[in-house]
Amino acid sequence: MPDSSPQTLKVFGSLLDDPSAWHYGYGLSKQTGLAPGTLYPILARLVERDLLETRWEPSDQPGRPPRHLYRLTGDGLELARDRLAAAKPRAGANPITATPRTAS
Amino acid sequence: MTEPWLRRAARRALVLGVRGRSARGSEWGEALIGEFEETSGSWDAVRWTVSGLRATRRTMRIPRWVRIRRRAVVAVVALAVIAVPVNAYAAGVASIPSGAMEPTLNIGDRVLVDKLSFHWTGLDHGDIVLMTVEGDTWIKRVIGLPGDVIACRGGAVHRNGARIDEDYLRAGTVTECSAVTVPPGEFYVLGDHREASNDSRRLGTFATSAVTGRVLGHMWPVWPAH
Numbered sequence: 001m002p003d004s005s006p007q008t009l010k011v012f013g014s015l016l017d018d019p020s021a022w023h024y025g026y027g028l029s030k031q032t033g034l035a036p037g038t039l040y041p042i043l044a045r046l047v048e049r050d051l052l053e054t055r056w057e058p059s060d061q062p063g064r065p066p067r068h069l070y071r072l073t074g075d076g077l078e079l080a081r082d083r084l085a086a087a088k089p090r091a092g093a094n095p096i097t098a099t100p101r102t103a104s
Numbered sequence: 105m106t107e108p109w110l111r112r113a114a115r116r117a118l119v120l121g122v123r124g125r126s127a128r129g130s131e132w133g134e135a136l137i138g139e140f141e142e143t144s145g146s147w148d149a150v151r152w153t154v155s156g157l158r159a160t161r162r163t164m165r166i167p168r169w170v171r172i173r174r175r176a177v178v179a180v181v182a183l184a185v186i187a188v189p190v191n192a193y194a195a196g197v198a199s200i201p202s203g204a205m206e207p208t209l210n211i212g213d214r215v216l217v218d219k220l221s222f223h224w225t226g227l228d229h230g231d232i233v234l235m236t237v238e239g240d241t242w243i244k245r246v247i248g249l250p251g252d253v254i255a256c257r258g259g260a261v262h263r264n265g266a267r268i269d270e271d272y273l274r275a276g277t278v279t280e281c282s283a284v285t286v287p288p289g290e291f292y293v294l295g296d297h298r299e300a301s302n303d304s305r306r307l308g309t310f311a312t313s314a315v316t317g318r319v320l321g322h323m324w325p326v327w328p329a330h
Contacts, residue, residue, distance in 0.1 A: 025135055037159045038155075040132055040135070059138075065137050067138040
């Protein structure tokens with residue numbers, strides 16, 4: 001199932017912590033514990049599939065580069081919640097027979 | 105307080121990796137550059153750069169013509185690497201057969217011999233060549249090429265009226281020879297061990313077709329004893 005690797009789920013979790021807010025890349029990296037080499041390709045994939053929207057924020061400090069921000073789209077919110085729910089073992093269910101999920 | 109050099113170096117490496125020679129890189133590369141400023145300290149910065157560059161490799165789209173050119177270069181280099189040892193006719197290792205080239209080359213020294221490219225590049229003054237003379241393998245130095253006037257005056261060799269600097273000779277070596285003009289398609293050779301070399305002084309010029317190879321360098325011993 002696409003978009004359900006443990007790393008992607010971490011990103012979803014972090015973004016869903018504040019679904020309507022714009023998130024910074026550095027913050028996501030620290031929250032998810034993913035290095036940029038892992039995080040940014042995930043973000044790029046989500047953007048490509050219109051699950052994540054982006055914007056640039058110029059820095060208020062002169063000479064500093066602008067920052068890139070991310071927010072789940074409507075479709076993205078739906079998919080993220082979907083994938084996270086699918087990953088959680090159902091309450092009361094036998095952990096061994098819980099829906100197996102394949103990392104993609 | 106100035107910024108630690110390691111942090112500055114990390115930033116420079118990231119910017120270079122993302123932008124190369126352009127003023128701007130890919131969107132994701134620029135995003136990484138923007139976030140770099142959020143890192144705290146040098147090691148966080150280094151980690152961000154190292155991991156960020158990995159991300160840039162993955163998400164960056166290299167222009168098609170650059171990709172093709174790079175692949176062509178890799179293919180050519182790979183072919184060359186495979187072709188050189190496979191083509192035993194191009195180069196080889198030879199053992200020095202005589203003392204005619206002492207002290208430059210001693211009997212038993214192993215040298216790398218170019219058997220092919222000298223046909224295209226031609227021979228040069230000073231080249232050490234392997235020659236086949238009446239079935240024997242000789243090793244001599246090229247002194248005169250077609251058209252050169254070779255003569256000896258005051259114990260030294262002169263080429264076209266000018267004394268040639270033969271710093272490879274043992275100190276005090278005296279060369280005596282009769283003047284000769286090298287005909288087309290032939291060349292004049294001398295062994296560095298002038299006292300013990302049978303060469304163009306006695307036998308005259310040789311056809312360049314006698315050359316079987318040009319010595320490229322020492323293989324064994326690694327440092328020749330002088």
